[in-house]
Amino acid sequence: MPAAPRGERLQALALVQIVEFGALRRRHGPDVADALVLEAAERIAAALPDATVAAIGRNLIELGLVAADIAELEDRLAPLRTPFDSGTIGRSCRLTLTLGVAAAPLSSADAVELVEAAERALAAARRGKPEVMPAPEIILHATDESVLRDELRQAIVRDELFVQYQPKLHLRRRAITSVEALIRWTHPRRGLVLPSDFIPAAERSGEIGPMTLWTLRRVIADQRVLARNGHELPIFINIAGVLLSDSDFVDAAAALIEASGASIGFEITETSVIREPEAAIRNLQRLADLGVAITIDDYGAGLSSLAYLKQLPASELKIDKLFVTQLSSSHRDPLIVRSTIDLAHALEMEVVAEGVETSTSLALLSVMGCDLVQGFLISRPVALETLLVYLREERYNSLFNEARSPLDRLAAVRAQA
Ligand code: C2E
Ligand code: MG
Ligand code: MG
Numbered sequence: 237m238p239a240a241p242r243g244e245r246l247q248a249l250a251l252v253q254i255v256e257f258g259a260l261r262r263r264h265g266p267d268v269a270d271a272l273v274l275e276a277a278e279r280i281a282a283a284l285p286d287a288t289v290a291a292i293g294r295n296l297i298e299l300g301l302v303a304a305d306i307a308e309l310e311d312r313l314a315p316l317r318t319p320f321d322s323g324t325i326g327r328s329c330r331l332t333l334t335l336g337v338a339a340a341p342l343s344s345a346d347a348v349e350l351v352e353a354a355e356r357a358l359a360a361a362r363r364g365k366p367e368v369m370p371a372p373e374i375i376l377h378a379t380d381e382s383v384l385r386d387e388l389r390q391a392i393v394r395d396e397l398f399v400q401y402q403p404k405l406h407l408r409r410r411a412i413t414s415v416e417a418l419i420r421w422t423h424p425r426r427g428l429v430l431p432s433d434f435i436p437a438a439e440r441s442g443e444i445g446p447m448t449l450w451t452l453r454r455v456i457a458d459q460r461v462l463a464r465n466g467h468e469l470p471i472f473i474n475i476a477g478v479l480l481s482d483s484d485f486v487d488a489a490a491a492l493i494e495a496s497g498a499s500i501g502f503e504i505t506e507t508s509v510i511r512e513p514e515a516a517i518r519n520l521q522r523l524a525d526l527g528v529a530i531t532i533d534d535y536g537a538g539l540s541s542l543a544y545l546k547q548l549p550a551s552e553l554k555i556d557k558l559f560v561t562q563l564s565s566s567h568r569d570p571l572i573v574r575s576t577i578d579l580a581h582a583l584e585m586e587v588v589a590e591g592v593e594t595s596t597s598l599a600l601l602s603v604m605g606c607d608l609v610q611g612f613l614i615s616r617p618v619a620l621e622t623l624l625v626y627l628r629e630e631r632y633n634s635l636f637n638e639a640r641s642p643l644d645r646l647a648a649v650r651a652q653a
Contacts, residue, residue, distance in 0.1 A: 246383075248309050248339040249350040250299040251358045252280065252316065255332040257295040264325060271324045273297065276331060283315045302342065305386070309339060334361045341383060385441035387423070388434065392443075392450050396422050399454050400617035401471070404588055404610045405632050407602055412632060414470040414501065414529075416610065417455050418617045419447070435476065444476045445485045452489055456498040458620050467627050472501035472531055477508025481515035490526055501529035501552075507538040509548065517547055524549035531588070536572060545583065552608075553580040557591020560611070564596040574604050581605070598635065 254260065254276055261269035277297045281289040287301035303309035313335065322329040336358025338350045391397050399417045406413040421429040438444040455471045462469055479485045493500050502523060509516045520530055531552040532545065536559055545553075555576055559569045573589070580587045589601045592611030601609055614635070615626055626632075 245342050246303050246305065246309060246339045247342050247350070248301050248303055248337060249354045250301075250313065250335050250337045251351075251354045252276070252297040252299055253295050253334050253358065253362070255334050260329070264329075268324060270294075272322060272331065275322060275324050276333060279320065280316060284312060303339075306339065306383070309337070313337065334358070336361050339383075384434065384437045385443055388438055388441065388443040388447065391421055391423075392446060394424075396424065397447070397450060398422065398619075399451060399458070400619060401458075401623045402610060402617040403615050403623065403626065403632070404472075404608045405614045405635070406608050407606065410633075410636055412469065412627060413608065414472060415623065416472045416474075416503065416617075417451060417458075418474070419451055431474075439476045439478050445479060445482060445488075448473070448475060448479060448485070449488055449492070452492055452500070455500065456492065456496045459498050461620060462624070462627075465624055465628070467624075468499070470499040470501050470529060472503050472529070474533065475502045475504050475508075477505060477511055477516075480504060480508050480519055481512035483515075483519070486519045486522065490523060493523075493526060493528060499527070501531055503531045503533040503554065504550075505534050505538060506532055506544060509544055513544065513547075521549050532585075533590075535576060551585055552588055553583075553585045554588040554590055554610075555606075557611070560589045560591040560597055560601070561593060563600050564594065570600065570604075573601070573606075577604050577606055595635075 254272060257269065257272075260272060264272075273291050273295060277289050277291045280297060280299055281287065284299070284301055287299050290298050292298045301309075301312065303312060316333050316335060319330045319332040322331050336354045336356070338353030338357055340346070340350060398420055400420060401415045401417055403412040404414045404416065405411070419431050419435075421431075421434055423429045435444070438447055451473055455473055459469070459471050492498075502520075504520070509520075524530055529552065530548065530550040531554055532548065532550050533554045534556045535553050537556040553576070555573055559573050559576075562569045563573060577587045586607040587605075588608040588610055589597075589606050590610045592598055592601065592609045592613050594613060597611075598609060598613060614632055615623075618626065
């Protein structure tokens with residue numbers, strides 16, 4: 237579906253039901269129940285004169301309308317959220333409506349998709365508490381770029397983005413030596429949205445630059461909090477491929493890093509360099525000269541190219557979690573991981589394994605000479621306050637100290653050998 241032009245109006249479709257209709261029908265009979273649906277439809281039509289309103293089922297009203305944007309749509313639907321006295325039955329009966337709403341830009345709106353999305357929204361609304369009027373749930377077309385772009389821009393302004401931190405544990409030093417910043421979005425209606433659901437759209441729409449600079453500022457401020465608490469730790473942020481050859485972004489990021497003196501690392505993927513290798517490598521070198529540590533993320537997931545790897549001023553190679561999570565169950569992956577570790581060491585890089593979830597993986601990685609580990613076993617991505625507690629209490633020590641620690645068992649085996 238092509239991206240809709242900016243500022244395009246929205247086609248909205250709402251499916252409306254009367255709450256507790258079954259009980260009303262039993263108490264007052266089918267004729268009165270039918271009259272209630274018609275009454276509700278008339279009421280909706282009166283509240284929204286330019287909308288098309290039709291009673292399409294025993295307890296189902298369909299409502300179509302066009303709105304300038306989501307905010308206007310919500311404003312216009314707001315009156316339907318207030319319960320009202322039924323004229324059919326009288327003041328003794330208050331009717332409450334529940335709504336499932338879907339919207340899409342006018343040019344890309346597809347009737348079937350809208351109906352399906354509105355049905356899903358209605359089902360979700362009905363699952364809410366019966367005594368609470370469910371808020372209309374807006375389901376936007378997932379591939380709609382213009383809506384997402386507007387929402388993303390607002391997300392930055394409205395402070396809906398936040399960062400979680402995941403520590404990287406250095407196995408030989410037995411210490412957390414850096415952390416990775418991972419962005420999240422508290423969407424006003426969809427709730428928590430993870431980066432895989434919005435970073436690709438942010439990349440295509442151009443919002444990724446401002447968003448990454450927002451992250452960088454946040455990280456610089458949080459790093460000061462860590463330092464005040466005695467933890468001098470480099471923080472790595474993920475950098476989308478498109479930004480590596482974007483000189484405006486690189487200028488702005490370099491200026492922020494230089495002015496703050498922050499200790500920042502960039503996690504990039506090998507494929508991001510392949511797009512525009514010359515510009516990307518030039519920019520990476522410039523950042524590396526400023527002291528920015530470069531990590532090659534998701535190694536093994538894309539088109540691995542040793543030729544490019546050698547040209548990059550990277551100091552760290554991160555093995556994709558796909559290989560790590562299957563380490564103990566697959567026959568092939570241990571070989572890939574082991575040869576990757578050897579290759580990285582030959583290129584004078586340290587190796588991080590991401591996705592370390594089990595002590596078996598941890599033990600294997602340790603034997604293979606992996607330098608750093610990151611994953612749910614060490615810590616999930618957490619808020620800054622939780623990270624501070626984790627670091628203060630040195631919770632990672634349990635991985636080394638437990639009597640039956642996999643690392644100690646291995647050390648014992650090695651010592652005997
Ligand atoms: P990534 O940089 O490879 O980050 C690792 C992902 O694995 C994170 O997912 C993390 O929460 C998850 N993870 C960590 N430990 C484990 C584990 O033990 N098991 C499993 N199964 N998963 C684990 P998340 O936070 O959803 O991020 C996904 C991707 O989104 C990241 O992959 C990164 O490419 C991208 N991303 C995150 N934040 C940003 C950002 O600020 N900017 C950009 N451009 N991309 C970002
Ligand atoms: Mg990463
Ligand atoms: Mg990764």
